[in-house]
Amino acid sequence: MTNHASDLIVTENLRKDYREDDIVVPAVRGVDLVIKEREFTALVGPSGSGKTTLLNIISGLDSPTEGRVWLKGKPISEMKGAELSDFRRDHIGFVFQAYNLIPVLSAEENIEYIMMLQGVPKNERRERVRKILGDVGLQGMGRRMPPKLSGGQQQRVAIARAMVSRPGLILADEPTANLDSETGAALLDIMRELNEKTGMTFLFSTHDRMVMDRADRIITLKDGRVARDEIRAENPIR
C-alpha cells in the first residue's frame, strides 16, 4: 500500500471479530479506506453495521482482529499504553453521542482538560478557551456546569474540547443522535464551519438524513463492509 502525504487515515484489510463465549460476531469484515486531510465525511449505515467499531479501531480505542491502521503515517493499531494515550491526546479529538463532559468540571474546565494534559501554560489555555467558546457560539457560558447546559450546548462544548488542542482529526460517533433534528443540523453547521476555517478533518457517523446531507463524502457500511463510497461535493479547499 502506498501512502500519500495527504492521506490522514489509511486502513488496510481491517477486520474485527467480537467473541462472546464460543460465538464469533464479525463486526468489521475487511475495510480498506483512505481519508484525506480536510475531508468532511459521514459514515452511515444501519444500527449494528459496524460504524462504532470502525471508529474505535481507527482511533486506537479498540484493536483490530486483523489488518492495520495508519494515522498521519503512524501505525496507530500497533501502539500501546502511554504512547497510544499521548498520540490520541495530540492528534484526535472525540465527540460522542452524549455524556461527553465530566459533570463536576465547568464547561471551561472540560475544554481545558486536554491542554492541561499537554502541559499548555495557563494563560494560553484561558485564551484558547475564550476564543473557542466564541467559535461554537457559547461565549460567556464557560462557568456553567454541564448539567446546567442543554443537550445541544453540551455537544458544542464537546466539539470545543475536541478542537481546542488542534488535533487534526475529529472523530464523532453519532454526535447528533440525542438532539432534535434542528439542533443537530445547527451543530453540523458549526462543525462544517470549523472544518472549513481550520482545515481539520472530520469523520462522523450518523443515520440522520439531514446530517449526512451536509457531508462531502458518505461512506455507507453494511454488515461490516463498505457498501458504498460516494463523493457528493468536492470540498472547495481540497
Add this chain to the structure above:
Amino acid sequence: MGFFIKLAWRNIFRNKRRTFIAGIAIAVGLASLIFCDALIRGMKDNLIKSATASFLGEGQIHARRFWETQDAEKTVNNLPTVLDGLRSEKDVELFTLRTMSLGTISSPANVSSVLFVGVNPETEQRLSRVDDVLEEGSYFRDGGKRDMVLGGDLAELLEVELGDRVVVTVSRAGSGDLAQEMFRVSGIFRFHIKEMDGSFAFARIDKAREMLGLDGGAHEIALKFRDNRFALDPGNPFWDTYSREGNEAVSWTALLPELTRVMDMVWVALGFLAVILFGIVVFGIINTLFMSLYERMFEFGVLRAVGTRPSDVRKLIVCEAGALAVLSIVMGSILGFVLTFVLAQTGIDYRGIEFAGTGFSELLYPVLHFSQFIIYPAAVFVFTILVGLYPARAAGRLTVADALRKSL
C-alpha cells in the same frame, strides 16, 4: 497532580450519601483508636499511681537480700549517711522509713498471718494513700502508742471493730525470740487490693522498733520523686548511688515487673484493635471506590479516549481515596477529640477492678496527647491510599471501547 486532586475532591461529593457512610465508618475507627490510646495512657498513669502511691512508693531502699530472707536484722546499712544523702537529692520529693516483718495477729475470734509494718505517720501519709482509704476510724491521729490501722479483710477475718484489741507476734532481730504486743484497732482501710486488705497491719514505727529490738533502724525507705518519670528510667544513676554498702535501691518498675509487662501487652492489644478496625475499613473503602468506578465507567472511557494515560486514571482514583481519607480524618479526629475530651473531664469509674495485681483506686481519666492526632490520622491516610491502589489498578486496566459501550 493539583488538577487531579481538585477533580477527585469534587468527585467524592457526587454521591454524598455513600461518601458520608464510608467516611463515618473510617472516622469511627479513627476515633476509637484515638480514644483507646487516650484510655491506655490514662490507665497507665492511674496504674502507676495506684501501684506506687497506695503504699509502694516510686522507689525503695533496703539492705540487700532483705526481701528474700525477711530477716529482721537486715536493716538499711549506714542509715544516717543514706538519709543525709537523700535529703540533699533535689529529685527526691520525700521519703519515709518503715520496719517490715512477717508475724501473726490474733483476736479472741481468729488468728492470721500478717505483714506488720511500722510507719512514721507524718511522712507516711504524704507518700502512701492508706490514710485516704480509711473505711473507719482515723490514721494515728490521737497519739495512742498502741494504735493499729489494719486492712478491712483482715479485720473481718479477726472479727474486730474499732477499739477492739489484737495481739501481734513477731520474732526479734538477733535472738529470734518471739515478741508479743497488744494493739488497739484505731483505723480500718480498704484499697480493694486483696494482698493489702487481707494482710497489712500498720503501727507506729517507735513501737515496732521496740518490739523488734531495732535501735532506730529501718527495713525500708520508700521514696517519692518530684517527677514520676524519674522512676521509669532504670538507667538513672540514682539507683547505683544508693545501691552501695550492702544496700539496694530499686524503682517500682523492678518491684512490679508484671505491671510493666501488662502495659506492653495493652499496647499490643491496641495494635490488634487497629488491625481489626482497619480490616473493617478496607471493605468500606474498596466498596465505595469500586461502586463509584462502575457507575462512572463511561466517563472513564471518555477520559481515556481523549488521551488520559492509564497512569493518570490510576492517579485520579488514588486521589479520590486520599480525598475520602482526608474527609474521614477530619471527622474522626473531631469525634475522637470530643469523646476523649468529655470523658477526660468526667472520668470513668473503674474503681474496685483489679488489674495486674493493682487496683484502680481513682477515676480513670483518658489522656489526650498531640501524637494521637498525628500517628493515627497518618496511618489512616497511608492505609486508605494503599487500599485505593487496588481499584486504581482496575481503573487503569479497563478497555476503553468496552467502557464506552457501558451504560448510557
